[in-house]
Amino acid sequence: MPKPARLTRRFFNRSVHQVAPELIGATLLVNGVGGVIVEVEAYHHTDPASHSYRGPTERNGVMFGPAGFVYVYRSYGIHWCVNVVCEPEGSASAVLIRAIEPTEGLAAMRRRRGLPEVRDLCSGPGKLCQAMGITDKHNGLPLDRPPFELRARVGEPDVVAGPRIGITKAVDEPWRYGLRGSKFLSKPFR
DNA sequence: TGGGCGATTCGCT
DNA sequence: GCGAATCGCCCAC
Numbered sequence: 001m002p003k004p005a006r007l008t009r010r011f012f013n014r015s016v017h018q019v020a021p022e023l024i025g026a027t028l029l030v031n032g033v034g035g036v037i038v039e040v041e042a043y044h045h046t047d048p049a050s051h052s053y054r055g056p057t058e059r060n061g062v063m064f065g066p067a068g069f070v071y072v073y074r075s076y077g078i079h080w081c082v083n084v085v086c087e088p089e090g091s092a093s094a095v096l097i098r099a100i101e102p103t104e105g106l107a108a109m110r111r112r113r114g115l116p117e118v119r120d121l122c123s124g125p126g127k128l129c130q131a132m133g134i135t136d137k138h139n140g141l142p143l144d145r146p147p148f149e150l151r152a153r154v155g156e157p158d159v160v161a162g163p164r165i166g167i168t169k170a171v172d173e174p175w176r177y178g179l180r181g182s183k184f185l186s187k188p189f190r
Numbered sequence: 191t192g193g194g195c196g197a198t199t200c201g202c203t
Numbered sequence: 204g205c206g207a208a209t210c211g212c213c214c215a216c
Contacts, residue, residue: 043208075207075210076206076208081208126210165209166207166208167207168206168207
């Protein structure tokens, strides 16, 4: 078996709508722990649902920087959520990683989540950050350097698109992408 | 199986 | 002060 190719930050230097569906099937690891990305959402600077919509602030600053870097924010005061910045610097677009099929470091993820069910380890943006140990200390780090590793997908996965989840603005934009039929999604596509 | 709600921090109005 | 790119628990059906 050939070693899978590693994706570099250059991969993200394109439109967020190009990058997002191509991330489905890629493998994301933090310190060797993680799995296959099965669900993402695209956010754009002209999108009212995006954190970058109203311009740069202290929190969203990373989104206005170069592509291929990680933007971590706190959600509902409790959870962490992880994005990867896309497009040329300054366009403030990002892909939110929403669900992962756990494949590496299951014991570590179970311990962090306190759950026995593999299916529920990474089936949501807050869950996967907890399972993989992602916090605000990862904010602003490049995705193509340790502790992160991103491996290119093998083959052509069956990608579905649908409306995004948990937002109140621009709810009809079909900018949620997922692996069709995966058991590890945060919610099924219909 | 699905809807309602509380927890808890912080950016923005 | 409000409400959010969420989660997990509880309850009804």
